[in-house]
Amino acid sequence: MTNAGATAQAIAPRLKLSTQYGLLGALLIAPTVLIFCAVIVYPLVSAIYLSLFSIYTPTLKGSWVGLDNYVALLASGEFWNAFWVNVVWTVGTLVLQVVLGVALALLLHQNIVFRSLARSLILFPYFMSTVVAVLVWRWVFNDLYGILNHAMMWMGLMSVPLDWIGSMPNAMISVILVGAWKYFPFVVISVLARLQTIPDHLYEAATMDGAGWWGRFTDITLPQLREVLFIVILLRAIWDFKEFDLIYLLTGGGPVTATQTLPLLVYKHAFALNEMGGASAVAVLMMLFMLGFMLLYFRYGRATES
Amino acid sequence: MTKVTFERVHKAFGAFVALEELDLAIRSGEFVSLLGPSGCGKTTTLRMLAGLEQPTRGTISVGDRVVNELPPAERDLAMVFQSYALYPHMTVAQNIEYPLRKRGVARAVRREQVLRAAAQLQLEALLDRKPRQLSGGQQQRVALGRALVRNPAAFLLDEPLSNLDAKLRAHMRAELIELHQRIGKTMIYVTHDQLEAMTMSDRIAVLDQGRLQQFDTPLEIYNRPVSLFVAGFIGTPAMNLVKGTLKADGNRLVFDAGGLSLELPPALVRRDVLREGGIAVVLGVRPEDVLLATDGERATVKVVEPTGHESIVFFDLMDHTVVGRVGPDVRLAAGEPVGLTLNAAKLHVFAAEDGRRLNADLQPPATQAAPSLVA
Numbered sequence: 001m002t003n004a005g006a007t008a009q010a011i012a013p014r015l016k017l018s019t020q021y022g023l024l025g026a027l028l029i030a031p032t033v034l035i036f037c038a039v040i041v042y043p044l045v046s047a048i049y050l051s052l053f054s055i056y057t058p059t060l061k062g063s064w065v066g067l068d069n070y071v072a073l074l075a076s077g078e079f080w081n082a083f084w085v086n087v088v089w090t091v092g093t094l095v096l097q098v099v100l101g102v103a104l105a106l107l108l109h110q111n112i113v114f115r116s117l118a119r120s121l122i123l124f125p126y127f128m129s130t131v132v133a134v135l136v137w138r139w140v141f142n143d144l145y146g147i148l149n150h151a152m153m154w155m156g157l158m159s160v161p162l163d164w165i166g167s168m169p170n171a172m173i174s175v176i177l178v179g180a181w182k183y184f185p186f187v188v189i190s191v192l193a194r195l196q197t198i199p200d201h202l203y204e205a206a207t208m209d210g211a212g213w214w215g216r217f218t219d220i221t222l223p224q225l226r227e228v229l230f231i232v233i234l235l236r237a238i239w240d241f242k243e244f245d246l247i248y249l250l251t252g253g254g255p256v257t258a259t260q261t262l263p264l265l266v267y268k269h270a271f272a273l274n275e276m277g278g279a280s281a282v283a284v285l286m287m288l289f290m291l292g293f294m295l296l297y298f299r300y301g302r303a304t305e306s
Numbered sequence: 307m308t309k310v311t312f313e314r315v316h317k318a319f320g321a322f323v324a325l326e327e328l329d330l331a332i333r334s335g336e337f338v339s340l341l342g343p344s345g346c347g348k349t350t351t352l353r354m355l356a357g358l359e360q361p362t363r364g365t366i367s368v369g370d371r372v373v374n375e376l377p378p379a380e381r382d383l384a385m386v387f388q389s390y391a392l393y394p395h396m397t398v399a400q401n402i403e404y405p406l407r408k409r410g411v412a413r414a415v416r417r418e419q420v421l422r423a424a425a426q427l428q429l430e431a432l433l434d435r436k437p438r439q440l441s442g443g444q445q446q447r448v449a450l451g452r453a454l455v456r457n458p459a460a461f462l463l464d465e466p467l468s469n470l471d472a473k474l475r476a477h478m479r480a481e482l483i484e485l486h487q488r489i490g491k492t493m494i495y496v497t498h499d500q501l502e503a504m505t506m507s508d509r510i511a512v513l514d515q516g517r518l519q520q521f522d523t524p525l526e527i528y529n530r531p532v533s534l535f536v537a538g539f540i541g542t543p544a545m546n547l548v549k550g551t552l553k554a555d556g557n558r559l560v561f562d563a564g565g566l567s568l569e570l571p572p573a574l575v576r577r578d579v580l581r582e583g584g585i586a587v588v589l590g591v592r593p594e595d596v597l598l599a600t601d602g603e604r605a606t607v608k609v610v611e612p613t614g615h616e617s618i619v620f621f622d623l624m625d626h627t628v629v630g631r632v633g634p635d636v637r638l639a640a641g642e643p644v645g646l647t648l649n650a651a652k653l654h655v656f657a658a659e660d661g662r663r664l665n666a667d668l669q670p671p672a673t674q675a676a677p678s679l680v681a
């Protein structure tokens with residue numbers, strides 16, 4: 001600090017002390033600002049810029065079209081379908097992740113046998129590479145030789161094999177299930193970490209005050225989990241909303257466009273239809289949705305904190 | 307009203323015995339302290355009574371009801387936790403209201419009772435605050451309020467004052483005594499602070515390593531400790547304890563410890579404990595029973611600790627360090643030679659082997675000659 005202060009003084013010997021400190025501050029945050037600009041602002045600005053052109057992907061050459069890309073998108077059924085699919089997927093998988101994650105965290109918080117083993121095993125899906133996980137699930141879901149059909153028919157739950165990936169609503173259900181399976185461990189570890197810090201005496205006090213197990217859950221556990229759930233849901237919602245590889249690998253957006261979310265639509269515009277401008281426009285719109293969603297969430301978050 | 311009884315209550319955590327065959331009969335409306343060093347089983351005792359812990363064996367009764375199998379909520383007891391255990395996301399009013407809400411009391415009644423409890427504890431101005439916006443003493447009052455509002459049969463308090471500073475502690479001590487006098491409910495108070503126990507309790511149960519040592523009034527425990535442990539634990543500064551041998555020599559009773567030889571009042575100990583050739587004992591004298599006397603035995607002053615209203619003085623008496631307390635007007639300096647006598651009416655004798663009290667003094671003689679100190 002003193003060194004940097006001396007440097008600042010050498011650079012601007014005649015400036016007032018407050019100005020010197022201002023310069024020093026600017027100097028110190030400059031690297032962060034530069035990196036931030038390089039990795040966030042530049043791509044963002046260029047995406048917005050690209051979305052105003054009609055561009056052929058292989059050559060990246062094209063002409064200015066203004067807002068035409070947006071107009072076309074907002075008027076197209078495909079875009080709104082993708083948006084709706086995206087919402088269904090995000091809400092569906094998020095709800096499952098949170099319910100499953102909280103339930104398992106509660107279970108793992110109990111003194112059950114093999115608790116530490118179970119705690120490590122639960123992380124398995126989260127650590128597994130998406131490609132591997134999806135390949136395994138495709139095998140499980142396969143309509144001809146998949147173990148799921150086989151098991152369910154063996155148990156007498158159904159009489160004919162189901163097409164889990166190639167028909168609706170099975171495909172959406174499958175995607176949601178696999179997404180929940182893959183990402184619920186994140187909820188488990190976050191919630192479990194918080195559960196372990198809730199003091200026992202709160203539960204004991206509630207017990208003496210006459211609360212049963214459900215009362216203790218709603219009056220102690222849930223309020224104590226509120227902050228961590230807020231963060232977890234926020235993060236998972238963002239990540240699920242822009243999820244690409246899991247869905248692309250599992251269904252490719254099909255059947256037809258039944259599981260085609262916005263990120264898949266971006267991909268389709270960019271590399272199947274070879275129009276980078278349209279793809280950028282989808283990406284920018286997607287970002288706007290998420291921005292609105294986040295603002296809403298932050299306002300809610302601030303309100304609940306105070 | 308409600309008496310609380312422990313009968314042969316035993317508690318083991320695995321192989322570790324936390325509480326051994328506890329028998330304790332607490333009378334209705336009594337203020338009883340559980341006193342003992344850290345880890346002696348005070349909290350365990352309270353938690354078993356509350357129902358948060360199951361005794362390994364033995365019966366616990368509240369009133370005339372055996373509560374062993376009753377869930378905590380049905381025992382009609384309220385507990386104030388050492389850490390207060392206030393619900394952090396609820397306001398003061400909601401905290402106090404909670405036990406009523408869980409018992410299905412109607413909203414209007416709840417409101418009224420919360421206000422009454424808040425008024426009793428001067429919490430009215432704080433009702434809308436969250437616990438973290440309160441000072442330690444205020445939190446403690448809220449915890450008390452949450453217990454009060456239920457109007458339970460008995461209160462269990464686990465070191466409720468231990469988190470407070472000395473001044474607030476003295477203040478809350480007085481408030482608790484006043485509260486007990488006002489509502490007259492049975493209160494069981496856990497503490498490891500002997501001053502709290504002595505000043506607040508009707509009776510004190512002194513525990514050590516899971517064993518009940520003595521259960522009696524504060525004065526009785528102070529004046530007639532039944533064991534070496536109780537003698538050493540109660541009182542500040544601690545009782546002087548000198549190891550030596552006690553011998554009956556005809557009609558005389560002689561205590562020998564290194565260079566120190568004292569003739570004790572012949573009726574001090576029970577005759578049946580004495581053996582030919584003497585027995586190993588520990589002689590106990592409270593600091594206030596170590597008296598300055600010009601004709602007493604020679605000793606030197608080692609350290610003087612003035613506290614303002616008195617001075618604690620460490621004497622060197624025949625290579626034994628003896629603590630005494632003298633009035634504020636007595637000026638003593640380190641190295642100064644003085645004469646000492648011991649108040650013969652207040653001597654305590656304990657068996658060295660098991661620490662039990664050997665005095666024959668269920669009714670000690672009012673006055674007795676000071677023992678002569680013979681070099």
Ligand SMILES: Nc1ncnc2c1ncn2[C@@H]1O[C@H](COP(=O)(O)OP(=O)(O)OP(=O)(O)O)[C@@H](O)[C@H]1O
Nearest residue numbers: 319322324342343344345346347348349350351498
């Ligand atoms: N759940 C438990 N499992 C094993 N040992 C325990 C358990 N609870 C208490 N103990 C042991 O039992 C003994 C008594 O504990 P307790 O909490 O009753 O002590 P305490 O007298 O309240 O002490 P403190 O003054 O430190 O609060 C201690 O040695 C403690 O280690």
Ligand SMILES: [Mg+2]
Nearest residue numbers: 348349350464
């Ligand atoms: Mg304790």
